[in-house]
Amino acid sequence: MSSEAVGTSLLIGRFQPFHHGHLQVVSKIAGESSQLIIGIGSAQYSHTLENPFTAGERHVMISESLKEAGIHNHYLVPVVDINRYSTWVSHVESMVPPFDRVYSNNPLTKRLFHEAGYEVTGAPMFNRAEYSGTKVRERMMRDDSWRELVPEAVVRMVERIDGIGRMRELAGLE
Ligand code: NAD
Numbered sequence: 001m002s003s004e005a006v007g008t009s010l011l012i013g014r015f016q017p018f019h020h021g022h023l024q025v026v027s028k029i030a031g032e033s034s035q036l037i038i039g040i041g042s043a044q045y046s047h048t049l050e051n052p053f054t055a056g057e058r059h060v061m062i063s064e065s066l067k068e069a070g071i072h073n074h075y076l077v078p079v080v081d082i083n084r085y086s087t088w089v090s091h092v093e094s095m096v097p098p099f100d101r102v103y104s105n106n107p108l109t110k111r112l113f114h115e116a117g118y119e120v121t122g123a124p125m126f127n128r129a130e131y132s133g134t135k136v137r138e139r140m141m142r143d144d145s146w147r148e149l150v151p152e153a154v155v156r157m158v159e160r161i162d163g164i165g166r167m168r169e170l171a172g173l174e
Helices: 020-032 055-068 085-095 107-115 133-142 152-160 163-170
Strands: 008-013 035-040 074-078 101-103 119-121
Touching: 008 020, 020 035, 020 055, 035 055, 055 074, 055 152, 085 107, 101 107, 107 119, 133 163, 152 163
Parallel strands: 008 035, 008 101, 035 074, 101 119
Antiparallel strands: none
């Protein structure tokens, strides 16, 4: 943590799956914050091509990746979606520890927290050409060079649950 670290920050995402871009932005924000809350969004979804992994599987992927990266000043909280955008920030507040500021690049997330009075900071993007959930899932579906895009702990979890087989079967490829 840097000597300028202040307050508690929130980063919310689906992390389907957690990749090296996520790890780099988490590392940066954790270094700028006393504590970082990571909301595992759309927690109710799994077993779809867009959201293949459960909240529990994502929890282990992230917590093990951060432990191995030496990042310890964080809380991980699953957050299910609600179908009413105007009350979503209150819903998040009811699920996570108190926080001072929000990091996001998601336009809807930014707008909702901004309207609720929070300081919202755009998170820096790292190698977005390769480190994107969509691209990682596309490569996983083909079982082609996806391991280099995610932390080792994510590889272990995907292999443990036969995540590639799950995705290929859901896509009708097996
Ligand atoms: P995501 O996993 O795509 O991204 C998470 C964060 O990581 C984002 O801030 C993104 O900009 C950042 N990121 C992604 N790639 C990166 C890279 N290469 N380098 C650096 N940073 C990178 O998740 P998302 O789609 O932004 O998730 C938003 C969540 O909020 C979803 O779960 C959504 O359902 C939820 N949400 C729900 C409601 C509601 O239920 N009413 C409303 C708003 C948002």
